[in-house]
Amino acid sequence: MTRRSPPLDLERALRDRRVIVCVGAGGVGKTTVAATLALRAAAEGRRAMVLTIDPARRLANALGLERLGNVETEVDLARLRGAGVEPQGRLFATMLDLQRSWDDFIARHVLPGQREALLRNRFYQTLSSALAGSQEYIATERLYEVHSRGDYDLLVLDTPPTSHALDFLDAPRRILDFLDQGSFRAVTGPALAAGRLGLKLMTLGGSVVGKALSRLTGTETLEELTAFMLEIQGTYGVFKDRAAKVKALFASDDAAFVLVTSAHGANVDETIFFHERLAAERIPVAGVVANRVHPDFLEGAPVPDSAALAAALAAAGLDDPGQPPLSERLVQTLAEARAIADADRRSLERLASATRPTPLHRVPRFDSDLYDLPGLWELSRHLFQRG
Amino acid sequence: MSLLDRRLLVTAGKGGVGRSTISAALAVAAAGRGKRVLVCEVNTKEQIAGLLGAPDTGGAIGRVADGVDAVVVRPDEAMREYGLMKLRFRVVYDAVFENPFVSRFLQFIPSLPELVMLGKVLFHVREGRWDLVILDAPATGHGITFLGVPQALLDTIPPGAMRAEAEWMRDLLRDPDATAVNLVCIPEELPVNETLELAAAVRERLGMSLGHAYLNRFVAPRFTAAERETFRAPAGDAILEAAFRAATAQSIRAEMSARHRLRLEDELAAPVTPLPLLHPAGAFDRACIDELARHVVPT
Numbered sequence: 001m002t003r004r005s006p007p008l009d010l011e012r013a014l015r016d017r018r019v020i021v022c023v024g025a026g027g028v029g030k031t032t033v034a035a036t037l038a039l040r041a042a043a044e045g046r047r048a049m050v051l052t053i054d055p056a057r058r059l060a061n062a063l064g065l066e067r068l069g070n071v072e073t074e075v076d077l078a079r080l081r082g083a084g085v086e087p088q089g090r091l092f093a094t095m096l097d098l099q100r101s102w103d104d105f106i107a108r109h110v111l112p113g114q115r116e117a118l119l120r121n122r123f124y125q126t127l128s129s130a131l132a133g134s135q136e137y138i139a140t141e142r143l144y145e146v147h148s149r150g151d152y153d154l155l156v157l158d159t160p161p162t163s164h165a166l167d168f169l170d171a172p173r174r175i176l177d178f179l180d181q182g183s184f185r186a187v188t189g190p191a192l193a194a195g196r197l198g199l200k201l202m203t204l205g206g207s208v209v210g211k212a213l214s215r216l217t218g219t220e221t222l223e224e225l226t227a228f229m230l231e232i233q234g235t236y237g238v239f240k241d242r243a244a245k246v247k248a249l250f251a252s253d254d255a256a257f258v259l260v261t262s263a264h265g266a267n268v269d270e271t272i273f274f275h276e277r278l279a280a281e282r283i284p285v286a287g288v289v290a291n292r293v294h295p296d297f298l299e300g301a302p303v304p305d306s307a308a309l310a311a312a313l314a315a316a317g318l319d320d321p322g323q324p325p326l327s328e329r330l331v332q333t334l335a336e337a338r339a340i341a342d343a344d345r346r347s348l349e350r351l352a353s354a355t356r357p358t359p360l361h362r363v364p365r366f367d368s369d370l371y372d373l374p375g376l377w378e379l380s381r382h383l384f385q386r387g
Numbered sequence: 388m389s390l391l392d393r394r395l396l397v398t399a400g401k402g403g404v405g406r407s408t409i410s411a412a413l414a415v416a417a418a419g420r421g422k423r424v425l426v427c428e429v430n431t432k433e434q435i436a437g438l439l440g441a442p443d444t445g446g447a448i449g450r451v452a453d454g455v456d457a458v459v460v461r462p463d464e465a466m467r468e469y470g471l472m473k474l475r476f477r478v479v480y481d482a483v484f485e486n487p488f489v490s491r492f493l494q495f496i497p498s499l500p501e502l503v504m505l506g507k508v509l510f511h512v513r514e515g516r517w518d519l520v521i522l523d524a525p526a527t528g529h530g531i532t533f534l535g536v537p538q539a540l541l542d543t544i545p546p547g548a549m550r551a552e553a554e555w556m557r558d559l560l561r562d563p564d565a566t567a568v569n570l571v572c573i574p575e576e577l578p579v580n581e582t583l584e585l586a587a588a589v590r591e592r593l594g595m596s597l598g599h600a601y602l603n604r605f606v607a608p609r610f611t612a613a614e615r616e617t618f619r620a621p622a623g624d625a626i627l628e629a630a631f632r633a634a635t636a637q638s639i640r641a642e643m644s645a646r647h648r649l650r651l652e653d654e655l656a657a658p659v660t661p662l663p664l665l666h667p668a669g670a671f672d673r674a675c676i677d678e679l680a681r682h683v684v685p686t
Contacts, residue, residue, distance in 0.1 A: 026526065027403035027578075264403070265670075297629040297636075304626050312627040318617055329609050330630040336666040337633045343667075371576070 009359045010383060013256040013286035014041045019147055019249065020156045020286065023168050023274065024260035025267050029291040031055050032371070032379065033260045034158035035063065038091060039373070040380045042080075045088035046153040051143060053096050053135075053160045059371040063093040070097050070104075070142070083373030092152065098160070101138045102128035109238045114231050123228035127178060135160040136171035140246045147249065166274060169281070172243035179236045256286035259358075261351070263293050263344035272354040285358050289383065290348055292365040296341035303338050306331045390598050390684055391417045393567050395512045395520050395559070397534065399589070400571030401581045402526040405603040408671075409571050409662070410523040411438040412679035418454030419680065422518040426457045427508045429525050429533065433459050440673035456517070460507050462500035469503040501536040502552060509556050512565070527581055531588045534560060534568075534595065560595055567598030570657075574602060574640075574647035583654055597657040601683070602648055605661035606640040640664075660685055 013020055014037060022034040031052050038050035049072065055065065063075050075091040103119065110118055118124050127134055136159065143157050159168050249255055257278055261271040271288060278285050304312075310327035313320050320327050352360045363382045366375070390396070391413075398410045407428070414424045414435070425448070426435045436443045441451040446459040512520045524530040537557035540550060560566055568589045572582040582600065589595050610618075615638050618631040644661070651659045662682050665675050 025403065027401060262403075267403075295636075297633040298626070299629070301626065301629070304630075309627070309630060312622070312624045312630075316622045316624060316627060318622075321614070322611070326610075326614055330634055333609065333633045333637050334630055337636070339666040339668050 007357060008256060008284050008286050010037070010258070010287040010361065013258070014044065014046070014154070017254060017256045017286070018152075018154055019143065019255040020154065020258055021143075021159065021250070021255065022157065022258045022260055023159050025270055028260050028262045028267055030260045031059065031158045032376065033258065033289050033291065033383075034156045035059060035093070036376045036379045036383060037258065038093070038154070038156040039080075039085065039376050040384065041154045041156070042075075042087045042089045042091035043085050043380075047090050047092075047151075048154040048156065049092035049094060049146070049152045050156045050158065051094050051096055051139075051146070052158040053098070053139065055095065055158075060095065062372045062376070065093050065095050070094060070100055072146075079373060083377050085373070085377055089153070096139055096142060098135050098138050099128060101142045102134070105138065105141060106235075109235045110231070111234070114234075118228070118231040121224060121228045121231065123225055124232070127175075134171070134175065136168045137175045137243075140171070141242060144242065144246050144249060147254075166270075166277065169277060172239075172246065176236075176239060176243060179232060179239055250283050251281065253284075256284045258286055259288045259355075260291060261288065262291055263347050265343075265347050268347045268351045272351060275355045275358065285355075287359045287361055288351065288355050289361045289363060290351065291363050293348065293362045294337065294340040294344050295364050296345070297337055298334060303334050304331060388564065390567065390569075391420060391422065391519065393519065393565060393598070395509070395522060395566040396598060397522045397524050397530075397566070397568040397595075398571060399524045399530045399534075399568055399585060400527065401578050404571050404573045404578055406526075406571050407434040407523055408438060408676065408679065409569070409601050409603065409683065410521050411435050411676045412662075412683050413569070414455045414457075414521055415439070415452060415676055415680040416683050417519050417521075418452065422454065423516070424455045424519045424521065425511055425517040426451075426455065426521045426523060427511065428457070428459045428523045429504055429508075430461050431459065431523075431525075433457075435523070438671075438673070438676055458511075460504045462504055465503040465507045466500065469506060501533050502540065502556075505533060505536060505556060506552055509559055512559065527585055531585070531592065534589075534593050538593070560593070563596040567596050568593075569598040570600040572600060572602055572647075572651065573604045574606070574644040576647075579647045579650060582651065586655055586657065597655075599658050599660045599683075600651055600655055602644070602651060602659055602661045604664040605648070606637065606644045606664050607661075608638065608641040608645065610634055610638050658685075 020034075020037055022030050022037070024030045031054075034052060035050050035055070038048040041048035050063075052059075052065075055063070060066070062079075064073055064079060072092055072094045075093055077087070080087050080091065106115060106118060106124075128138070139157065139160055143155060146152070147155055250257070259271050259275060259278075261267045275285060275288070306325070306328045309330050310320050310325070313327055322329070348360070348362060361383050363379060366378075396413060398406050398413070400406050410426055414426050417424045428435060433443050433446060435457040436449070436451045439452040439455065439457075444451065444457055444459075446461065446464075448456055448458040451457045508520065508522050511517060525533050537553040537560065540553040541557060570582050570585060570589075572578050586597060586600070589597060615635065618635050618638075622628050622631060648659055648661060660683065662679050665671070665678060667675055
C-alpha cells in the first residue's frame with residue numbers, strides 16, 4: 001500500500017482517527033481544547049468521549065461531570081441543544097481518577113494474595129503518585145484500556161498538567177526504569193535472589209552498596225523497597241507490554257496528537273521542541289493550537305497619536321473627558337495592545353515556521369474565561385477556520 | 388515584621404503565573420535594601436539569571452545581579468553533597484556513587500531527592516552567607532509535596548539519619564520569624580481557585596506562615612462607566628472603533644482583576660499585592676523586573 005493520504009489536519013483527525021491526545025504545558029487551555037475537539041466530533045456525528053484530568057469546576061459542570069472515579073457520563077442532549085449545538089453523534093466525558101486507575105491496574109495484574117501488601121507499600125504510593133511520569137503513564141494506560149474496549153468512535157485525552165510536555169512521552173521509560181530489576185539487584189545484591197524468606201537486613205548487608213545506602217536512608221527503607229520489588233516483579237512484563245502497545249497506538253493511523261500552547265515565548269520554545277520529538281518518533285500531529293493570542297485591534301494600522309484620536313472623537317460628536325483625557329488613555333491602551341500583539345505575532349511566526357507543514361490554529365484571547373458549552377462551541381468555530 | 392526581614396521566602400504558585408519573575412523581583416527589592424540574597428531554583432531550567440539580564444550560571448552558585456546570587460538545586464548533586472556529609476569516608480562514598488545504577492536508584496527512594504534538595508536550600512539559610520534566601524518552589528502540587536517532606540518523614544520513619552535531618556528542617560520552615568510563603572496568582576478563575584487551596588495547604592498541612600499573595604498581571608481600571616457606555620456605540624471611524632474595542636477588552640480585564648482581587652482578599656486573610664501587567668515593546672527583560680521590584684514590598 002503506497003497510496004499517499006492527504007496531509008493530516010484537525011478536521012481529518014476528528015473524522016478519521018480514534019484517539020486524539022492533547023499535550024502542552026500547564027495553564028495553556030489544554031482541557032478546554034480537548035473538550036472542544038470532542039464536542040465538535042460529536043456534533044459531526046461521532047460517538048466521542050473526552051477524558052479529562054482536572055477540569056475547572058465550571059467546565060466539569062458544563063459537561064455534567066459531578067463525580068470523580070472514572071465514571072463515563074453522557075453529556076445531556078438538552079445541554080448541547082441549549083448551547084446551540086445540534087449533534088449528529090453523542091458526547092461523553094470522564095474525569096480520570098489517577099490513583100484509582102493505578103489501584104485498578106494493580107488489581108487486574110497482581111495476584112490477590114500480594115495485592116494488599118503492595119497497595120500499602122510506600123514505594124507503591126511513590127510509584128502511583130509522586131514518581132515523575134506516573135500520572136502520564138496511567139493516563140495513557142487508561143486511554144488504552146478504553147480504546148481496546150471499542151465503545152467509542154473517538155477518544156480525546158487531556159493529558160495531566162506537567163510543567164514540560166515532554167514528560168508525557170518519557171513517562172513509560174521512567175516507569176520501566178523504576179521497575180527494572182537490573183538496577184535494583186546491583187544495589188541490594190543477593191537479597192532479591194534470596195526471595196521473600198531471606199528478606200532480612202542480613203542479606204541486604206551482603207552488598208557494600210546496600211550497607212552504605214542504609215546509612216543514608218535507614219535500613220527499613222531498603223527492606224521495604226526490597227519487599228516492593230518482590231511484590232511487583234510479576235507486573236514488569238505487563239508494564240513493558242503495555243508501554244509498547246501504547247507506543248504503537250500513538251504512532252499508528254488510529255491516533256493523532258494536538259499540541260496546545262500559548263503565544264508566550266517559553267511555551268512556544270517547548271512546543272517547537274516537542275513537535276520535533278514527535279516527528280522523530282513518527283507520531284502524527286494533526287495541528288498546533290495557539291491559544292489566547294492577543295488581537296491587534298488596529299489590524300496593522302499605525303497607533304494614532306492622541307491629537308488624531310481627539311479629532312476622531314470630536315468628529316464622532318463625542319467628548320474627550322477626564323484627566324488624562326480619554327483620547328490619551330485610548331492611545332495608551334492601543335499602544336499596550338499593540339506591544340502584546342506584536343510579541344505574540346513574533347513568537348507565533350517562529351512557531352509556524354518551525355512546525356511547518358503542521359497547521360497552526362490561532363485562537364484569540366477571549367474577553368472572559370471559557371468554561372461553558374457555548375464557550376466551547378465558540379472556540380470550535382475559531383479552531384475550524386484555518387488561520 | 389517586614390517581609391524582607393525573613394531569612395527564607397518561598398515563592399509558590401501554579402505553573403505559568405510568573406513565580407520566577409516574582410522571585411527575581413523580590414531578590415532585586417531585597418538587594419536594593421542592602422541584603423545579600425540567594426535565589427534557589429529547584430531542578431528546573433535556569434531562569435533567574437536570564438530574567439536579571441545575567442549570563443547563565445550553569446546551575447552552580449553564581450552572581451546574577453548586584454547583591455544577588457542564584458543557584459539551581461539538582462537532585463543528583465544535592466544527593467552527592469548529602470552522601471559525602473553522611474558517609475564521611477571518600478572510599479565508601481566512591482563505592483556507592485561510582486556504581487552506575489545508584490544515582491538513578493536513589494531518585495526512587497521516597498522523599499530522599501526532595502529531602503536532600505530542600506536540605507541544601509535550608510543549609511544555605513543557616514550558614515549565614517546570605518541574609519535572605521528565596522526559594523523558587525516547584526509548581527503547586529509538587530511544591531506542597533516538596534515543603535511537606537520533612538513532616539512526612541517524621542510521621543513515617545524510625546529514628547535515623549533522615550529523621551534527624553527532617554527535624555531541624557521542619558522547625559526552620561515553621562518558624563514564622565524566619566520563613567514565609569509568598570503565593571503567586573493571576574486574575575483568572577482556575578489560578579485563583581488553586582491559590583486558595585494552596586494557601587489552606589500551606590497553613591494547615593505544612594503549618595507555615597503566609598507572606599504576601601501576589602496578584603500578577605493585574606490590570607487597573609482606566610475608563611469610567613460612562614466612557615465605557617460610549618464604547619458600545621458605532622463610532623463611524625475605523626481607528627476610533629479599534630480604540631473602543633481595545634478599551635473594552637482592557638476594561639473587562641480590569642473588571643476581572645478587581646473581582647479576583649476581592650475574592651482573594653475575602654478568602655485569604657493575607658495581604659494581597661497586585662503587580663501590574665507590563666507591556667514591554669521588546670522582550671520581557673531586566674527593566675521589567677526592576678519595575679515589578681518597586682511593587683513587591685508596598686510601603
